[in-house]
Amino acid sequence: MTRMEQPIKLIPLQPQHIPLGMQLKSWANWNQVEADWRLLLQLSKGGTFVATIQGKPVGTAVTIHYHTFFWIGMVLVNPTYRGKGVGTYLLKAALAYAKPEGAVMLDATALGQPLYQSLGFQAIGEVARLERNTPTLFSIPPHYNIQAMRQKDLGLVIGYDQDKIQFRRALLLQDFYERAPAFAFKALQGETLMGFCLGRSGSHFHHIGPIVADNREVAQALLAQALLAAPRRPLIIDVPIREKDWLAYLVERGFTMQRSFTRMCIGDQQHVHESLQQYAIAGPALA
Numbered sequence: 001m002t003r004m005e006q007p008i009k010l011i012p013l014q015p016q017h018i019p020l021g022m023q024l025k026s027w028a029n030w031n032q033v034e035a036d037w038r039l040l041l042q043l044s045k046g047g048t049f050v051a052t053i054q055g056k057p058v059g060t061a062v063t064i065h066y067h068t069f070f071w072i073g074m075v076l077v078n079p080t081y082r083g084k085g086v087g088t089y090l091l092k093a094a095l096a097y098a099k100p101e102g103a104v105m106l107d108a109t110a111l112g113q114p115l116y117q118s119l120g121f122q123a124i125g126e127v128a129r130l131e132r133n134t135p136t137l138f139s140i141p142p143h144y145n146i147q148a149m150r151q152k153d154l155g156l157v158i159g160y161d162q163d164k165i166q167f168r169r170a171l172l173l174q175d176f177y178e179r180a181p182a183f184a185f186k187a188l189q190g191e192t193l194m195g196f197c198l199g200r201s202g203s204h205f206h207h208i209g210p211i212v213a214d215n216r217e218v219a220q221a222l223l224a225q226a227l228l229a230a231p232r233r234p235l236i237i238d239v240p241i242r243e244k245d246w247l248a249y250l251v252e253r254g255f256t257m258q259r260s261f262t263r264m265c266i267g268d269q270q271h272v273h274e275s276l277q278q279y280a281i282a283g284p285a286l287a
Helices: 015-028 034-044 086-101 113-118 151-165 170-179 216-229 244-252 272-276
Strands: 008-011 048-053 056-065 070-077 104-108 122-132 145-148 185-189 192-201 206-213 235-240 256-266
Touching: 008 086, 015 034, 015 056, 015 070, 034 048, 034 056, 034 170, 048 086, 056 086, 070 086, 086 104, 086 113, 104 113, 113 256, 122 244, 122 272, 145 216, 151 170, 151 192, 151 206, 151 272, 170 192, 185 216, 192 216, 206 216, 216 244, 235 244, 235 256, 256 272
Parallel strands: 070 104, 206 235
Antiparallel strands: 008 048, 048 056, 056 070, 104 256, 122 235, 122 256, 145 185, 185 192, 192 206
């Protein structure tokens, strides 16, 4: 049947669609768990879409407003329905929802990048996904005081995060902390906060990130502590390629390149480059 005979329609993505999202992400071999979908629904505040063909749900897209820009993630299409315009339809809906407000960003896979370029997105950076299976641990630089993060620290951490990366994601940080406090650490020098690390467990890997820090040495100390806390299971970290020394440090210590993403933007880029001022991001679905 032609596309004209099978019109694509959109409905809001709701909690009852989480099993659909889990099936789609499984076909794509992504790492999300149900808690990630619940967080995305909380963050989106209305910018979520399910594409249907003849009433059958076949794709998803999620749009998040981070105040200085919008983020598009979880653009997933049932493999049987790829090539029928579903991804384009979802992206245009997300852009229509977000674009009047300013910049829109996403992390593109190699497969999706031509579509995003055709809609006007431009590359502004690259993110490397690194994987680690070996249990070897890192040494912790001695002159930083790495402590477990506590609930009472969240306000300070949220303020520090916003100052460093210039966008607001308090709900995300709180969710990650509450889900996986064992991965949550802060770095102090005296009484001054120098950085923090969070993480979570996914369906295939533990995911370390975000890591936000004053400098690379602090990021190394935070990651070393997170690795001590991580159960012996493969883990991933998504690293903006802005500091070659940081990437080289991770590779030297047993991380291997799994794949990369291209960070892309459409609209005003005044604030968007700050999004890459992290040593590890929360993940390509979340910036």
